[in-house]
Every structure is written in structure tokens, then in C-alpha cells.
Amino acid sequence: MSSQALHGGHKTPPQELPPEFQDQEESIKITGFWMFIVTDVLIFASLFATYAVFVNRIASGPTPAQVFQLNTALIETLILLTSSFTIGIAIWAMRQNRQRMVTWWMVLTVLLGMAFVSIELTEFAGDVAAGWGWHTSAFLSAFFLLVAAHGTHVTMGIIWAVALLFQLRKRGLTTVTRRKLYTFSLYWHFLDIMWVFIFTVVYLGGRLI
Amino acid sequence: MPALPSFVPYLIHTLFPPWVRRPTEIGAEIMMTAGGAFIVYWLLKNKKLQWLWNEWLTTVDHKKIGIMYLVAAIIMLGRGGLDALMLRTNLAMPTLHFINASEYNEVFTTHGTIMVFFMAMPLIFALFNVVVPLQIGSRDVAFPRLNAISFWLFAFAAALFNLSFVVGGSPNAGWTAYPPLTELAFNHTVGENYYFVSLLMTGIGTTITGINFLVTILRMRAPGMTFMKMPLFTWATLNTSVLILFAFPPLTIALLESLLDRVAGTTFFGLAHGGMPMMYVNLFWLFGHPEVYILVLPAFGVFSEVVATFSRKKLFGYPSMVLSMTAIMVLAYGTWVHHFFTMGAGPAVNVFFGLSTMLIAIPTGVKVFNWILTMWGGRLQFTTPMLYFLAMIPTFVIGGATGVMLGAVPADYQFHNSYFLVAHFHEVLIGGTVFGLLAGVYYWWPKMFGYKLNDHQGKWAFWLFAGGFWPTFIPQYWLGLEGMTRRMYTYPFGMGWHTLNVISTIGGFIMGAGFLVLVSNVLRSRLHREVDATGDPWDGRTLEWSIPSPAPEYNFAVIPTVDERDWWWEEKQRRQSGEKPAGPKPEDIRPIAIPKNTPVPILLGAAFFLGAFGLVFTWWPVALTGLAGVFGVLIYSWFQYDHYRILSAGEIRETEELLGRLGA
Structure with a gap:
């Protein structure tokens, strides 16, 4: 109603769309979120470019092969891929109007995200303890900034998801909370895809160099 | 006398180191404090604080945000212009050392940074905010609160950047801030920190603005307004928003990495530990070249509106205008290396970027010819905005032609970083962007405030500003060819550069006088305003002129259905012939949701x-x-849900009735 009033006689999306798209105003917000993802993709693109330029500039520091532990990275990958699956289930449940199911799958997603971040932090702490901080070489500066930028994004996502869970408990599945859940899932999938690139370019690529 | 706690001398030393305890800085400090105190006193005395908070500081109305951008941009134009005059004074009297070398470094850095990020960008956003929603028949932008967030990020970033002058010291590595000069090892004052931090802040705001206007134009046009029926200024905004979306992320990363080098000990762009300064230069110009078009496309949009309105003809070659603008937008991404041909990337790379640079001259030429052909056979009205348009044609053509010269790789090895380059980019940025934005300010002023700026005084400001422009910048081409490089604070008399520099400085002061007349034009027009009741003082062609000035907070009582490119022009004919009623019918008016103010x-x-x-x-x-x-x-x-208040149909009918807008 309010969005109809705000946007006047603009074309309303057809009813066969999923519920989060049916309200004009919420649908515009989803478009906006996609545009945000475009900018964030380019942020990561710039970070990847930096990494690609600096990967061989190790100064007196360690080589990529010395730094990376493929096992940990593989575990992180599996955790994050699983969380992409769980958020997918949560969105499916949202479209079935099953709020309890949404909550539990969201909680599981958050827990997986937390596990991912803590493994990453442990890995970083190990590197720093070995004397490989980001001041060591341009390669390590680029590596830490790229991977930590992703880790920071995941942390933000966790804070966002927890705030969303509170809103969900208070307000239930409304037009607005549905849209918020949906944009969160877009964000989470995006982070997952970025991690796939990091795993391929940084960790697997590091083996080849 | 009791001993001071130890942090007091530390604070004094950190916040006010010796290099900000010079007479100029102390003078500025006294003026800023006195000015701030006077404003607070005036607000308190007139009990205006509540009004300021409710009407302006917490507003999410795009029209008011646009006006705040405009005010900030004009203040910043004054500060940046003052910097420019200090630089010019030094060069006219090279032996007097009016300001010394290190001050000169700070002043050319703040001049460039302020003019690009804190003057031109907000002036562009002022026009976006005021015009675009009205031009596409929308009630607001897609995300009103994000729009206000963009503004406040810019405003606080501008305040922070200007604070550097009196607290801690200004940045001094040029507006491009190339490493390794910006690295901690070579530049240990906090000045460069100010540069990186405030640009990151305003960059976030700008990115949000880009997203906001892109989505607004994609999703919130009035029914019937297809892409090829959009006014040209809206097209310019659309293209600019896409450019912003793609250009600002690399800048963000370049700034972030430089900042981390300075405050967190990373080694991206230093010379030790495998760092590489040229990576910064690439990232910076990946942003910097599209930024040039971010600055100039809105001016192209303004000119397209102005020339059609004051020639009383529809724009010549609308589809080719759209196509050429979009071509410029795409090509803008493929030219960034021409800023550093001397890096030595090799002939193949340099030739590619040289060719792509020259290619941009083609769509730009198409636009210039279309504008000229729009005037052909029209009934021209030489108002102030139209004069700025006419002044732009020769300056932009010469500036563009010298740009092609700079794009010729072997020649660029001679021109690089000389005054030839300085003359080139000032000629396109002032002759294109600033003329265009000033034309836009004069053109849309009645829409913002409900009265026109006095045309007579406006023409005085124009003749001083555009007349001073030629003697300022044309001599600089010769100075460049005679070997004078940019950013030098003095030179020996024997170089033969003195006469041309004096001419250039005199021109600069004439432009400064033009700015003062412009400010007085604004103030005097406000004092002696003649209210425009029509809402359409120029006999305009596009949607924004169909509603009262200043527009009511809901903009359109009833959203029109657009069936023509120059819809309002056609609609006026239909209304005169009695084919259509003179305004919205009372029974068509529905309640409207208005976004609430928010702190x-x-x-x-x-x-x-x-x-x-x-x-x-x-x-x-x-x-x-x-x-x-x-x-x-x-x-x-995040936990706020209730963002709208409802304006009832009765209230809207009353407002429209008062404005004499209701059709029978």
C-alpha cells in the first residue's frame, strides 16, 4: 500500500514472482542491492589485481608455497560451501512460509560462518607467530589484505544475520523481513563465490608457483 | 605554577606542530573560530536550532539535499579558488616567495583535491538531486535515507579535509598523491593521512550516490517514459552513475592500500620489501580517467537541456546524442594509461591507449555538432545559462584538441607534466565542467527556490569569469611548450616565462572577481526576489517545469503519463487547445507516503x-x-521499520489549490 502511494502509478511486478519481489518498493531495494554487489565485485577485482601483481614480490619473506596450508583452506572452503547450501534452504523455507525452519537454517548458517572466521583467524595467528606479518613483503601485504577483506565481509555478514534473526523473531515473515532475508542470502552467496576465487587463485595458484 | 599533565604538551605538539603555527594558518584559525561562533550565536539568538535540525539536518528530501550540496560546493569553490590565486600570485612574482616551497606544495594539493572531490562532485550531485527525480516524474530517489547518508559522508569528509589546514598540517603530494612520496618514510606529517581518510569517506558516499541514481532511473520513471524518451540530463546521470559504480572501487583500494602503508605498516607502494609505486598509479588512474567523464558528462547533459530550451527547438539528433554519450562512457575505461605513457609500458601498450584516447574525440565531436545544429534556425535567447553554453564550445573544442595532442605518444614525452598539460585539463574542466554546472545552477535555480537569479548581474559574473578564463589558461600552453613544468613554486627570471605568467595571474584574478560577482548575484537576487508563480519561467520542455517552483514535498500530485520526448512542451500545446485539463483533476489525487526525517x-x-x-x-x-x-x-x-508518513489526499488537494494547480 505505502509503496503504491509512494511510487504512484508505476508498473507493479506480476504476482507470479516470489513474494520478496512482489512489493514494488522492496523489489527496488533488491535491484539496489545488486548494484552494491557490482561495486563489491570490483573492490575484490582490485584486490585480486594487487595480489596478482605482488605475488612474486616476496623480498626476503616466505614464498606462497611456504605460507599456505592447503588442508586448512580446503576445510574452510567446505564449510563456506555448506553454509551457502544452508542459506539456500532458509530462503526455500521462507518461500514456504515456515518461519521456524528459516530461523534454524539461519542459525546454522551463522554458526558455519563463525567456524570459517575462527579457522581463518587461527591461520593468520599462526603466520604472524612465524614472523610472517603483512609488513614482511609486498606479497604478504597483498595476501593478508585480500583474504582479510573477505574475512571482514563474512564477519559483517554474521552481525547482519544475528540482527536479522532478532527482527524475524519480533516481526515474523513480512514483506520487509522477506526482502532483508533475501538480500542477506545474495550477500552470502556472493561471499561464497569470492572465496572460491580466493581458493583457486591464492591457495591452489600458490602451489603452482 | 602547577605542572601541566603530560598529555597537554603532546596534544599541542601533535595537533599544532610548527608548520601550522604560521601567520596564514593562525589567521585562518581565528577566522574559522569566529565564523563558527557567529553562526552558533545567530542560530541561538533567533531560536533557529530546532528549525535547522528539523528542516535541514535530518531531512531526506532530495530537493533539500540538493540545495545543501549546492551551498557546500559554492563554499568549496571559494576555498579552492583562493588556493589558486595564492599559487598564481607566487608565479607572477617568482622572486618574492609570497608563499614558500612547502606551503606551495600544500596549496596546490588542496587546490586540486578540493576542486575535484569537494567542489565539482557535490555540484554535480546538487543537480542530480534537484533535477533527476523531477525530470523522470518520481516522488523521490530510490533510497532517500541513503541519499542523505551520501551527503553527510561528503560533508564531514570535506570538513575533515579542510581541518588539515589548521590542525596537523595539509597534504602536500599533489591531488594524485603518488607514492613513494606519500609513504611514511618520505612524508612523516599527518597531511597525507587526511588526504586518504577523507577521500575514502567521500568515496563511500559517492559510490552510494551512484547506486542510488542508477536504480532511481532504472526503476522509478513515470509510466510511458521509455529509455529513448528520457531527457538528456537524465541520460547523463545514468551514464555518470554507471561510471561511478565502476570507477570508485579501484580508487577505494588504492587509497586503502596507501593508508595501510602509512598507519599499519604494510609494504604495498614503498620501495622496500618488494613494494611497487606504479601499482598505485595504475589503480588511481583506473579511477581517475573515468572520473574525468564523471565530471564532464553531467555538464553535457546540462548543455543539451539549455540549448534546446533557449533555442526553442527540440534537440537535434537525440539518438546520436544518447549513443555518443554512452560511447564516451564505455571508452572512458580504456584510456587510463595515457596519464603515464612515460612509465615505459612499451610501444604496443602506449599506442593502444593513445588510439583509444583519440577515439573519444569522435563521439565528443558528434555532440558539439548536434548542439550547434540545435541552434540552427532556432529563436535564440541569450540568457546567462545560454551564454555559458556558447562560451563552452570554443574552450572545450580547443581543450579537446590539445587532449588529442597529448594522446600522441611521442609528443606526450615532451608535454608530460608540463604547463601544457595544466592548461589542457583546466581548459576542459573549467571550460566544460564548471561552465556546464554554472549554466545548470542558473537554469534550475528557479526550480530550487522559486525565483530566478538576476540575469543582468549573472551576465556580469559570466563575462568576468569566462573573460578571465582565456588570459589565464591560453598562455599556459606556451609556458608548457617553453619547458615550464607543473607544481614549481618559483623560476629564475632568465627563463623568459615571466610575461606569460603575469598575464595568466591577471586572468586568474579576473576569474576571482567573477566568482565574487556570482556570490553577490546569489545574495542580491535573494533579497530582491521576484516570485515565479508559473513554475516554468523559461518556457521549458521537460517534466520538472510542469510542477510549481519550488516543488512541493511530494513533487507530483498525480504522476503524469509520458508519451513524448519533450512531454511538457507537447502537453502545454494540448492544454492551450483545451484538449487536456490545465492540471491534475482533484478526484485523481491519492494519499502519498512521504519518507520521514531521520537523524x-x-x-x-x-x-x-x-x-x-x-x-x-x-x-x-x-x-x-x-x-x-x-x-x-x-x-x-536496521531495527527502524516505520519510514513513511502518509500525506492525505485532502492535504494535497489543499496545497495544489493554494498553488492554483487544480484542473477543472
Whole structure:
């Protein structure tokens, strides 16, 4: 109603769309979120470019092969891929109007995200303890900034998801909370895809160099 | 006398080191404090604080945000212009050392940075905000609160950047801030921290604005307004928004990495530990070249509206205008290396970028010819905006032609970083962007405030500004060819550069006089305003002229259905012939949801400011407090659900009735 009033006689999306798209105003917000993802993709693109330029500039520091532990990275990958699956289930449940199911799958997603971040932090702490901080070489500066930028994004996502869970408990599945859940899932999938690139370019690529 | 606590001398030394305790800085400090105190006193005396908070500081109305951008941009134009006059004075009297070498470095840095990021960008956003929603028949932008957040991030970033002059010292590595000069090892004052932090802040705001206007134009046009029926200024905004979306992320990363080098010990762009300064230069110009078109496309949009209105003809070659603008937008991404041909990337790379640079001259030429052909056979009216348009044609053509000369790789090895380059980019940025934006300000002023700027005084300002422009910048081409490089604060008399420099300085002061007349034009037009009741003082062609000036907060009582390119022009004919009623019918008016005011944007800006200030001085507790504040405000705003208040149909009918707008 309010969005109809705000946007006047603009074309309303057809009813066969999923519920989060049916309200004009919420649908515009989803478009906006996609545009945000475009900018964030380019942020990561710039970070990847930096990494690609600096990967061989190790100064007196360690080589990529010395730094990376493929096992940990593989575990992180599996955790994050699983969380992409769980958020997918949560969105499916949202479209079935099953709020309890949404909550539990969201909680599981958050827990997986937390596990991912803590493994990453442990890995970083190990590197720093070995004397490989980001001041060591341009390669390590680029590596830490790229991977930590992703880790920071995941942390933000966790804070966002927890705030969303509170809103969900208070307000239930409304037009607005549905849209918020949906944009969160877009964000989470995006982070997952970025991690796939990091795993391929940084960790697997590091083996080849 | 009791001993001072130890942090007091530390604070004095950090905040006011010797290089900000010079007479100029102390004078500026006294003036800023006195000015601020006077404003607060005036607000308190007239009990205006509540009004200021309710009407302006917490507003999310795009029209008011546009006006705030405009005010900030004009103030920044004054500051940046003052910097320019200081530089010019020094060069006219090269032996007097009116300002010394290190001050000169600071002044050319702040001049460039302020003019690009804190004058041109907000002036562009002022026009976007005021015009675009009205031109596409919308009630607001897609995300009104994000729009206010963009503004406050810009405003606080501008305040932070200007603070550097009196607290801690200004940045001094040029507006491009190339490493390794910006690295801590070579530049240990906080000046460059100010540069990186405030540009990061305003960059976030700009990115949000790009997203906002892109989505607004994609999703919120009036029914019937297809892409090829959009006014040209809206097209310019659309293209600019796409450019912003793609250009600002690389800048963000370049700034972030430089800042981390300075405050967190990374080694991206230093010379030790495998760092590489040229990576910064690439990232910076990946942003910097599209930025040039971010600055000039809106001016192209303004000119397209102005020339059609004051020739009383429809724009010549609309489809080719759209196509050429989009071509410029795409080509803008393929030219960034021409800023550093001398890096030595090799002939193949340089030739590619040289060719792509020259290619841009083609669509730009198409636009110039279309504008000229629009005037052909029209009934021309030489109003102030039209004069700026006419002045732009020769300046932009010459500036563009010298741009092609700079794009010729072997020649560029001679021109690089000489005054030839300085003359070129000032000629396109002032002759294109500033003329265009001033034309836009004069053209849309009645839509913003409900009265025109006095045309007579406006023409005085125009003749001084555009007349001073030629003697200022044309001699600089010759200075460049005679070997004078940019950013030099003095030169020996024997070089033979003195006469041309004196001419250039005199021209600069004439432009300064033009700016003063412009400010007085604004103030005097406000004092002696003649209210425009029609809402359409120029006999305009596009949607924004169909509603009263200033537009009511809901913009359109009934959203029109657009069936023509120059819809309002056609609609006026239909209304005169009695084919259509003279305004919206009372029974068509429905209740309208208006976004509520919110303190979130200004609080978010303030929290960012606190965190950024802490980051500048690497006071981590202050920086973290600011960060916590940012999260606090964000989380508070996530739990806000009730963003709208409803304006009833009765109230709207009353307003429209009062404005004499209701059709029978």
C-alpha cells in the first residue's frame, strides 16, 4: 500500500514472482542491492589485481608455497560451501512460509560462518607467530589484505544475520523481513563465490608457483 | 605554577606542530573560530536550532539535499579558488616567495583535491538531486535515507579535509598523491593521512550516490517514459552513475592500500620489501580517467537541456546524442594509461591507449555538432545559462584538441607534466565542467527556490569569469611548450616565462572577481526576489517545469503519463487547445507516503568523522570509538521499520489549490 502511494502509478511486478519481489518498493531495494554487489565485485577485482601483481614480490619473506596450508583452506572452503547450501534452504523455507525452519537454517548458517572466521583467524595467528606479518613483503601485504577483506565481509555478514534473526523473531515473515532475508542470502552467496576465487587463485595458484 | 599533565604538551605538539603555527594558518584559525561562533550565536539568538535540525539536518528530501550540496560546493569553490590565486600570485612574482616551497606544495594539493572531490562532485550531485527525480516524474530517489547518508559522508569528509589546514598540517603530494612520496618514510606529517581518510569517506558516499541514481532511473520513471524518451540530463546521470559504480572501487583500494602503508605498516607502494609505486598509479588512474567523464558528462547533459530550451527547438539528433554519450562512457575505461605513457609500458601498450584516447574525440565531436545544429534556425535567447553554453564550445573544442595532442605518444614525452598539460585539463574542466554546472545552477535555480537569479548581474559574473578564463589558461600552453613544468613554486627570471605568467595571474584574478560577482548575484537576487508563480519561467520542455517552483514535498500530485520526448512542451500545446485539463483533476489525487526525517544520516557522518580523525593521528582508541559509533547507528537503523508518513489526499488537494494547480 505505502509503496503504491509512494511510487504512484508505476508498473507493479506480476504476482507470479516470489513474494520478496512482489512489493514494488522492496523489489527496488533488491535491484539496489545488486548494484552494491557490482561495486563489491570490483573492490575484490582490485584486490585480486594487487595480489596478482605482488605475488612474486616476496623480498626476503616466505614464498606462497611456504605460507599456505592447503588442508586448512580446503576445510574452510567446505564449510563456506555448506553454509551457502544452508542459506539456500532458509530462503526455500521462507518461500514456504515456515518461519521456524528459516530461523534454524539461519542459525546454522551463522554458526558455519563463525567456524570459517575462527579457522581463518587461527591461520593468520599462526603466520604472524612465524614472523610472517603483512609488513614482511609486498606479497604478504597483498595476501593478508585480500583474504582479510573477505574475512571482514563474512564477519559483517554474521552481525547482519544475528540482527536479522532478532527482527524475524519480533516481526515474523513480512514483506520487509522477506526482502532483508533475501538480500542477506545474495550477500552470502556472493561471499561464497569470492572465496572460491580466493581458493583457486591464492591457495591452489600458490602451489603452482 | 602547577605542572601541566603530560598529555597537554603532546596534544599541542601533535595537533599544532610548527608548520601550522604560521601567520596564514593562525589567521585562518581565528577566522574559522569566529565564523563558527557567529553562526552558533545567530542560530541561538533567533531560536533557529530546532528549525535547522528539523528542516535541514535530518531531512531526506532530495530537493533539500540538493540545495545543501549546492551551498557546500559554492563554499568549496571559494576555498579552492583562493588556493589558486595564492599559487598564481607566487608565479607572477617568482622572486618574492609570497608563499614558500612547502606551503606551495600544500596549496596546490588542496587546490586540486578540493576542486575535484569537494567542489565539482557535490555540484554535480546538487543537480542530480534537484533535477533527476523531477525530470523522470518520481516522488523521490530510490533510497532517500541513503541519499542523505551520501551527503553527510561528503560533508564531514570535506570538513575533515579542510581541518588539515589548521590542525596537523595539509597534504602536500599533489591531488594524485603518488607514492613513494606519500609513504611514511618520505612524508612523516599527518597531511597525507587526511588526504586518504577523507577521500575514502567521500568515496563511500559517492559510490552510494551512484547506486542510488542508477536504480532511481532504472526503476522509478513515470509510466510511458521509455529509455529513448528520457531527457538528456537524465541520460547523463545514468551514464555518470554507471561510471561511478565502476570507477570508485579501484580508487577505494588504492587509497586503502596507501593508508595501510602509512598507519599499519604494510609494504604495498614503498620501495622496500618488494613494494611497487606504479601499482598505485595504475589503480588511481583506473579511477581517475573515468572520473574525468564523471565530471564532464553531467555538464553535457546540462548543455543539451539549455540549448534546446533557449533555442526553442527540440534537440537535434537525440539518438546520436544518447549513443555518443554512452560511447564516451564505455571508452572512458580504456584510456587510463595515457596519464603515464612515460612509465615505459612499451610501444604496443602506449599506442593502444593513445588510439583509444583519440577515439573519444569522435563521439565528443558528434555532440558539439548536434548542439550547434540545435541552434540552427532556432529563436535564440541569450540568457546567462545560454551564454555559458556558447562560451563552452570554443574552450572545450580547443581543450579537446590539445587532449588529442597529448594522446600522441611521442609528443606526450615532451608535454608530460608540463604547463601544457595544466592548461589542457583546466581548459576542459573549467571550460566544460564548471561552465556546464554554472549554466545548470542558473537554469534550475528557479526550480530550487522559486525565483530566478538576476540575469543582468549573472551576465556580469559570466563575462568576468569566462573573460578571465582565456588570459589565464591560453598562455599556459606556451609556458608548457617553453619547458615550464607543473607544481614549481618559483623560476629564475632568465627563463623568459615571466610575461606569460603575469598575464595568466591577471586572468586568474579576473576569474576571482567573477566568482565574487556570482556570490553577490546569489545574495542580491535573494533579497530582491521576484516570485515565479508559473513554475516554468523559461518556457521549458521537460517534466520538472510542469510542477510549481519550488516543488512541493511530494513533487507530483498525480504522476503524469509520458508519451513524448519533450512531454511538457507537447502537453502545454494540448492544454492551450483545451484538449487536456490545465492540471491534475482533484478526484485523481491519492494519499502519498512521504519518507520521514531521520537523524541516522548525520549521526553516521559524525561517527565516521570521529573515527577518521582518530585514524589520521593513529589514535586507535578514538578511531575504534568512531567505528563502534558507526556500527551503533547502523544497527539502530536496521531495527527502524516505520519510514513513511502518509500525506492525505485532502492535504494535497489543499496545497495544489493554494498553488492554483487544480484542473477543472
